[in-house]
Amino acid sequence: MFWRILWRLLYASRGRLALAVFAVASGAAVSAALLNLDLDATDKLTREFRVLGANVVISAAQNGDAAATLDTEEMNQIEQLHLPEVVAATPYLYLPAQAEAVGNHAAVIVAGTSLDEAARMNSWWKVEGDWVSARDNRSDCMIGEQAASRLGLIPGQSVKIHYAGREATLRVAGIVTAGSSEDSQMFIGLPLAQALAGLEARASLIQVMARGSAPEIEDVIRRLSIALPGLQVRPLRQLAEAEGRLLERIRGLLFGTVLLILVLTSLGVLAAMAGLALERRRDVGLMKALGGSVRKIMRFFLAEATAIGFAGGIFGFIAGMALSEWIGERVFSVSIAPRLVVLPATLALMVLVSLAGALPLRLLGRVRPSDILRGE
């Protein structure tokens, strides 16, 4: 009989209840979307951040010599480890050189590297012109936008670099915008840089891009340190901490928004239920006159609120998954997968919100049947 009456109650007030379900579904959609984003996007963003360049640096143990270099043969050691987390690794030889182009002179840091690997590692760089794709290219270079601006260079023009009495003339294949110190550097093939410096098979450092969670990257560093005993292996802490702070802020924003949405949803349900409470006064008065206990009568209304929360939660979850996918692509540029664990969390939150919003129905417990039957 309970379910029969409950169904009749729901059907009889379907218009008003549809409004309440709509309010709950709207809140559930946003909450589910944000919860899903929190679970999936932060995980993906963590991975995306890892893709933003190197996060591990290997350098020679300096022992007071700032210009200490390491043997590029160490690259073979790294490759032999076959670490699945290591996406790319490339040596860099930095030279403080002089550059000359179209009548302008400027001091630039020349970074000799494997340009194909550097391209993989820094896929997020904006490049005007072309990447230099051949590893042993000795005729082309890439140049940071600030250095290009100082020298008045555009892609296709030539630039001459001088270092330690040696010089080389190169064509500018592309201008790089990285938003960091690379913008004032010039990138050339490693063999050419080594020839200019007279440092055969030497590099200033090796940049490694590893993928994974913070503990996984710590593990990569530990294993590299063991495999390369004479070298310093260290994480790029600054980047990792900035990632952490940004992710914390994103999470804070997500949870704050969810909380606000829950309060607003509860108010929406409250408004719908307040109207319903007025409509139901007569029925409740009659039920009490027939011997219905407050507990038995309120059970109908609480079940009704639970049903609203449940229905709104399910509709909202479906809409929320689509919304999170859209937000993921438009805002974070990552593809978001629906997480089923969000469903029970959304349902539980929405049932709680509906029960909180159904508080006006509790006032029905105080209805005096004699007042109702007198027509008050």
Place this chain on the structure above:
Amino acid sequence: MMAALVQVEDISKTFGGVRALDRVTFEVCSGEWIAIMGPSGSGKTTLINILGGLDRPTSGRAIVDGLNVGTLGERELTRYRAEKIGFIFQHFYLVPYLSAVENVMLAQYFHSIADEAEAAGSLARVGLGDRLHHLPSQLSGGEQQRVALARALINHPKLILADEPTGNLDEANEQIVLEILRELHRSGHTILLVTHSGEIGRMADRRIELAHGRLMHIVANVT
């Protein structure tokens, strides 16, 4: 002499400064049909509400089947209404979104366990065997009142309290409802019925006449 099922002892009831009942005393024996009569505002409905456990007296005692209704707690009053009282109201007071049979089952549900077959049988006895699944809005006034009668009787109450049960009915339906009440009386039910109609009043065993909250007369009808 049969045992008194209802003992009303010196009952008064005031609402704010208005005295709705003023030291009313009478008894009703089991199986009796009592008509409570009087002009509007004379305290008839207040008396019925006190006996039905919907209101409490300001002073005096209302004892029904050995229970002092005025002293019962909320939970006991709820049980009292479910088990001992069958209400019939002038405005029927059916739950609009429940069918006829569900309205009867609702009283069963509050009493103990709903039994659809028994509820359907109760409706068949008042001539509504073919209207079980109609909503109140699909029934005439007389049919709605018969649903209310079936609902009042379903839990076998000790006392039937009817507040102007024919007040909203046409003559044909009034006769149907009165015939059912007569039948209930013949089968031993105790009925307290509020009415303005002298004709209906004369059908009862006794008439209790109120005016301004006071008991003016108790008149035994000669059959």
